Amino acid sequence: MKKILTTMLPSLLLALQLASAASASSTVQVQADSSSKQIVIEGTSDANQQVTVFVANPDGGIDYLDQIQADSTGHYQFSYKSRGGYGQYSVSVGGTGTNTPVKTNFLLSDATPTTPSTPTPNDDKPTSSFPPSNSDNVIITREKGSNGIEVAKVSVPAKALADGLSKAKELANGGQPIFKIEVKDAGSVKVELPAASIFDAGKTVPNGIISIQGKYAAYELPVSAIDVSKIAQSLGVGLKDMKLMVRIDPVSDAAITTIQGSASHNSTKLLTSPVEFSLIVEAGGKQQEITSFNSFVSRSLELPTAPNLSLTTGVWFDPDTGDAKFVPTELKTFDGKYQAIIKRKGNSAYGVIEYSKTFGDITGHWAQKDIELMASKLVLKGVTDETFAPENRVTRAEFATLLVRALGLADNPKAAAFSDVNGGDWYAGYIGAAVEAGLVSGFDNHTFHPNENITREQMATMVASAIRVAGVSVDVVGKQDTLLATFKDRGAISGWAASSIAQSVKAGVIQGMADREFMPSDTASRAQAAVMLKRMLQYVNFLNE
Known part of the structure; x- marks a missing residue:
């Protein structure tokens, strides 16, 4: 089955056009450490201009996207830790002037991988x-x-x-x-x-x-x-x-x-x-x-x-x-x-x-490794002891529950003050804990819609809140439009969700779908939720890479 958490490299052009692009004298070079996956991208452009970098992972998805201002000599530098797999990565850098980005590639090799048993x-x-x-x-x-x-x-x-x-x-x-x-x-x-x-x-x-x-x-x-x-x-x-x-x-x-x-x-x-x-x-x-x-x-x-x-x-x-x-x-x-x-x-x-846990219906699935990891960590549970149903949709109550487990929060049913959440509902304690922690807030009419399938922009909003609750700040000030311009359907993203989606994208937790779209109103599968949870925990250093 085709992995759908992907955005294609051509979408870079939109982001680079917003910031404009590099001058003819622009340069870029990359230092990539395969063992630590620490990446440094630096080069020269026009003095004091805005520089945007886009890095696509070997699957074509977003590995990194950011924007900074070059210094008075034209020098710029980006540094980040890749969360992608091994293989060839594509780098595109643009600034003010033209629509032609400067491009290069780098390779992360698994020739000397870290042993799984070495903390x-x-x-x-x-x-x-x-x-x-x-x-x-x-x-x-x-x-x-x-x-x-x-x-x-x-x-x-x-x-x-x-x-x-x-x-x-x-x-x-x-x-x-x-x-x-x-x-x-x-x-x-x-x-x-x-x-x-x-x-x-x-x-x-x-x-x-x-x-x-x-x-x-x-x-x-x-x-x-x-x-x-x-x-x-x-x-x-x-x-x-x-x-x-x-x-x-x-x-x-x-x-x-x-x-x-x-x-x-x-x-x-x-x-x-x-x-x-x-x-x-x-x-x-x-x-x-x-x-x-x-x-x-x-x-x-x-x-x-x-x-x-x-x-x-x-x-x-x-x-x-x-x-x-x-x-x-x-x-x-x-x-x-x-x-x-x-x-x-x-x-x-x-x-x-x-603890080791797997399910009979995830063998060969694109998210098998991440599902098994999160289930073995006691964050995910199956629909039965033997099945996970990776393509089933995730409800708002289920995703709130997953975030509460992922952050190690204690149940608090008394805080679930929504007219459509009853104290006896299995999810009441989790939703209450999510409310108390500031992960969710519900709708204007004091409802939560717990059994509705969660949309991708609602999921991004909860993820951004979880990152904040973990004590980590994702700075998108002055970069939000550049981050969101990656997606052809930028106009379909709700205003209330725009900042959270930009933060989740920059953190590498949520990526686009196929054909350069974010699809904010689409629902998400249980497999996608598993992958997002893993990425979020690793981003805030709550889980080993």
């Missing part, structure tokens, strides 16, 4: 650490927990936290400051942080991270992820009287039994012991657990062996059923050790599993 090396960022070896202010106590596991309790003084974050900012040299607290000789870790210092850090080091390193797990807490001032107001206490208790604990024996039973029933293999990450606010004898954040928070779990990238994923566990649910995960190596970097906006018990 990406983790960035070794400079950090400041606590406790310092000669500190007299370090307060560490040890006790036995109710399960017999030793608990190390670390109290971080306000000055130590402020100085540590300040030093981390200096070491980062414009990058992300990381203040590391290491306690690697105990099964459970409790770290007390002064709330007032975190509030101050939100002003002085707003992009700072407090990294708590335990024996087999770590917790990276952005100082901006918690509104400590708001919490203090809700508890009726002052910031100076409030402390944050960050905990990393093995889950209880009862929870392990439930999780293991669910894993056995669902044929999933646990690769790590589940770990509970929690954050509790304490003040004046009152406690409040923080279960959700305003941004994605990273945790890492150490893996015993090299993981299979296609079958391994981080998961969060349903506290009632023990069922594993997908959570955005990158698999990396650090100091020779394998790690799963888990990213989610909420606290829970987390672990890493291995």
Whole structure:
């Protein structure tokens, strides 16, 4: 069957005509790294002119499309990471002057592919650490927990936290400051942080991270992820009287039994012991657990062996059923050790599993590899256990559900305040979670139309929202018309969807159909949805390439 997520190379001319095109003296050259798929396109054109680049992948689809202004010497440079397959790519560059673009080609070869079981090396960022070896202010106590596991309790003084974050900012040299607290000789870790210092850090080091390193797990807490001032107001206490208790604990024996039973029933293999990450606010004898954040928070779990990238994923566990649910995960190596970097906006018990899933009706299908990948990650499910129905249309409720799973969000049926969504509907919790996260908004008459097939422009709008929720910005300011001019049916795209479609196209998540058309009102298949989800997760670094 012909793959339909394609736009043909001749459509480049429309985009280049909008920005105009290159002068006779224009040049272009490409540096392409086949292992990392990092592409650099640079050259010369007229000084200060707008330059548009279009890269077509080996299938003829859009691999990259962007526009910048050349500098005063006429030099321009584009840099991006290709998400296409191996083969020959076509590059066309145009600027102001004529309608004749400058063209070249480059090749991505699979002669030295990365082994599927080799995770990406983790960035070794400079950090400041606590406790310092000669500190007299370090307060560490040890006790036995109710399960017999030793608990190390670390109290971080306000000055130590402020100085540590300040030093981390200096070491980062414009990058992300990381203040590391290491306690690697105990099964459970409790770290007390002064709330007032975190509030101050939100002003002085707003992009700072407090990294708590335990024996087999770590917790990276952005100082901006918690509104400590708001919490203090809700508890009726002052910031100076409030402390944050960050905990990393093995889950209880009862929870392990439930999780293991669910894993056995669902044929999933646990690769790590589940770990509970929690954050509790304490003040004046009152406690409040923080279960959700305003941004994605990273945790890492150490893996015993090299993981299979296609079958391994981080998961969060349903506290009632023990069922594993997908959570955005990158698999990396650090100091020779394998790690799963888990990213989610909420606290829970987390672990890493291995799972393999396929369906009898996708053998030989153009999207088979992506369907199997997303099903093995627990994002996709079949219409039955044995069939996927790849060409069936996707409804609005189904696509909202897929995005909620892909972002690791928790159900919230109470937020699904639409007249055509009932609390008992299977999709109510997913739509509520999508509303709460800002993925969907419904129609003007307070309806959602959950069972209608989703259109391509509606899908693009949800995808663009998901990218934003993931904390990634896709800049299309001044480039929207160029991006959309790629499509012959540009005039059929609704005004409300234009920016989202431009963002989704630039991100490489959604491409055109055959014959240079976007077909905004057409519906999408389950196979197309699987491919879009994979591309979106990889674009925001929630899934390995």
